[in-house]
Amino acid sequence: MYKYFVEGGMMMWLLGALSILGLGTILERTAYFLKNERDLKGEFKDQIITLVREGKEDEAIEFCEKTNNSVSRTVKSILLAYKYENDMYESKEKLMKEKALEQIENLEKRLSILGIVSFISPMAGLLGTVLGMIKSFKAIALEGAGDPNVVANGISEALVTTAAGLLIAIPAIIAYNFFNRKVDKIMMQIEKTSTALINIKKNRDEI
Secondary structure, eight states: OHHHHHHTTTHHHHHHHHHHHHHHHHHHHHHHHHHHSOOOSHHHHHHHHHHHHTTOHHHHHHHHHHSOSHHHHHHHHHHHHHHHOGGGOSOHHHHHHHHHHHHHHHHSTTHHHHHHHHHHHHHHHHHHHHHHHHHHHHHHHHHOSSOTHHHHHHHHHHHHHHHHHHHHHHHHHHHHHHHHHHHHHHHHHHHHHHHHHHHHHHHHHHO
C-alpha cells in the first residue's frame, strides 16, 4: 500500500485525506443509525394511534421513551407540545412540521461530507492522471521515447491516482445513497405517524 501511495505522487495526499474523511463519516453515521434508529417497524405507529385514540397520552409518551428512534422522538415532542405548548402554534400542521424538522437535522448530519468526497475523489484522481501524463511527456521530450522506463513513472502515477480516486468514490457514493434512502424512509414514517396522530387530535377537538 505504501508503495502505491509513493507511486501516486502528491495527489495521493489529497486522496488519502479524502479516504479518511469518507471512512470516518461512514463509521460515524453507521454508529448513529444503529444506536438511535432502532425498532423502525409498523407496530409503533399502530400502538401509538391506539393509545392516543383511547385518550392515554401519558402512556403514549412513556411508550415513545422506550422506543429509540426519530419517529418516537417526534411523536413524543408533538404530544408534549399538545399538552404544554398547544397555544404557541398557529396550526396542527405547523406543529408537526417543526417537530419533524428537529429530527431531520440529526438524520442528515454529515451526509454532505460523503457527497463532497464522492464528487471530489474521482476529480482528484483525474487530476493525478493528467499530472502523471504531463510527467511522462516531459520525460519523453528530455530523453526520447526509446526507453520505456522513461515514461513508466509518469504512467504509473496516472494509473494509481485514477484507481485510488475510484476506490474512494465508489464506497462513498454507495454509503451516501444508502443513508439518504434510510433518511427518506424514516421521514416518511414520521410524516405518516404524525399526520395520523394530528388527525385524531383534530377530530377530538372538533367533537
